[in-house]
Amino acid sequence: AQSVAQPEDQVNVAEGNPLTVKCTYSVSGNPYLFWYVQYPNRGLQFLLKYITGDNLVKGSYGFEAEFNKSQTSFHLKKPSALVSDSALYFCAVRDTGFQKLVFGTGTRLLVSP
Amino acid sequence: EAQVTQNPRYLITVTGKKLTVTCSQNMNHEYMSWYRQDPGLGLRQIYYSMNVEVTDKGDVPEGYKVSRKEKRNFPLILESPSPNQTSLYFCASSLSLGTANYGYTFGSGTRLTVV
Numbered sequence: 001a002q003s004v005a006q007p008e009d010q011v012n013v014a015e016g017n018p019l020t021v022k023c024t025y026s027v028s029g030n031p032y033l034f035w036y037v038q039y040p041n042r043g044l045q046f047l048l049k050y051i052t053g054d055n056l057v058k059g060s061y062g063f064e065a066e067f068n069k070s071q072t073s074f075h076l077k078k079p080s081a082l083v084s085d086s087a088l089y090f091c092a093v094r095d096t097g098f099q100k101l102v103f104g105t106g107t108r109l110l111v112s113p
Numbered sequence: 114e115a116q117v118t119q120n121p122r123y124l125i126t127v128t129g130k131k132l133t134v135t136c137s138q139n140m141n142h143e144y145m146s147w148y149r150q151d152p153g154l155g156l157r158q159i160y161y162s163m164n165v166e167v168t169d170k171g172d173v174p175e176g177y178k179v180s181r182k183e184k185r186n187f188p189l190i191l192e193s194p195s196p197n198q199t200s201l202y203f204c205a206s207s208l209s210l211g212t213a214n215y216g217y218t219f220g221s222g223t224r225l226t227v228v
Contacts, residue, residue: 034216043117043203043219044156090155092216099163100146100171101217105155 002027002095004074006104013081014112021076021107023091032094033074034101035065039087047089050074061085081111115140119204119220126194126227134189134223136204142218144207145187146171147179149200150222156203162187194227201225 003026013019025031032051036044048059055067065076076089088108092101117138126132138145146161148171158171162181176198178190187206191198201224205217 036217036219041222043221044205044217045219046216049216099169100158100161103148103156105153 002031002093002102004033004091004093004102004104006089006091006107008107009105010108010110012110012112015083016080019078019081019085019109019111021089021091021109023074023076023104025072025074025091025093027093028096031067031074033065033067034092034094035059035063035074035076036090036092036103037061037087038090038106044090047076081109083111083113085109086111115218117204117206117218117220119202119223122221122223124223124225126225128195128227129193132191132194132225134191134202134204134225136187136189136220137185138187138204138206138218139185140206140208140218141184142206142208143184144209145181146205146207146217147177147187147189148203148205149173150203151200159189159202194225196227199225199227 005024034049035047038044048057050057050067058064063078088106090106091104120135143164147159148156150156157173159177160179162168204220208215
C-alpha cells in the first residue's frame with residue numbers, strides 16, 4: 001500500500017531562515033505526491049504536487065519541494081520563512097487504485113519572529 | 114467562487130442522536146470523499162464516491178453512512194454517534210483522481226464533539 005511518513009511532529013525556525021519539512025514515501029510504481037497546508041480553523045489548501053518531470057517543484061506562497069527518487073523523499077522547502085507560514089503541513093500520495101490520497105500525520109511549523 | 118461547502122462548522126451533540134453533516138461542491142467534480150482528522154493520526158478516509166450513486170468504504174467507515182444522489186452533494190450521516198467519533202471532519206472533491214493531474218479541494222471542516 002502507498003504511504004507517506006512525516007518524521008517530525010514539529011519544526012521550529014526563525015523568520016528569515018530557510019525551512020525544510022520532511023516527507024518520505026513508499027509506493028509501487030510512479031509516485032504522485034502532494035503537499036497541503038492547514039491554517040488554524042481552516043481547511044487544507046493545496047501547495048504543490050509532483051507528477052513527473054523536474055525534481056524541483058514550485059508551488060504557492062514561495063514554497064517548493066524536491067523530489068528525490070533514490071532517497072524516496074519529497075521535502076518541502078522555502079528559502080526564507082515568514083511568521084505567517086506557521087501552520088500544519090501534510091504530505092500526501094495518491095494510492096494505486098486512484099481511490100484516495102493517503103496523508104501523513106502532519107508537521108506543525110512554527111516560525112518565530 | 115469554486116468551493117466545497119460544509120455545514121455546520123461546529124457541532125456538539127449527545128451520544129446516540131442522529132446527525133448529518135452536509136457537503137456541497139460547485140465545481141461539477143465527479144469524485145467526493147470524507148476524511149476525519151485526529152491528532153497524531155493525520156487524515157483518514159471514511160467514505161468516497163466516484164460518481165452519482167457510487168459510494169464505497171474508506172479506511173474507517175464504521176459508524177458512518179453516506180449517499181450521493183446528486184453530483185454536487187455528499188452528506189455524511191452518523192446514525193448513532195459515539196464519543197469516539199469526536200473529531201474534525203473534512204469533505205473533499207476532485208475532478209477525477211484517475212487523472213494524475215488532479216488533487217483535492219477541501220471544505221473548511223466540521224468540528225464534531227459527541228458527549
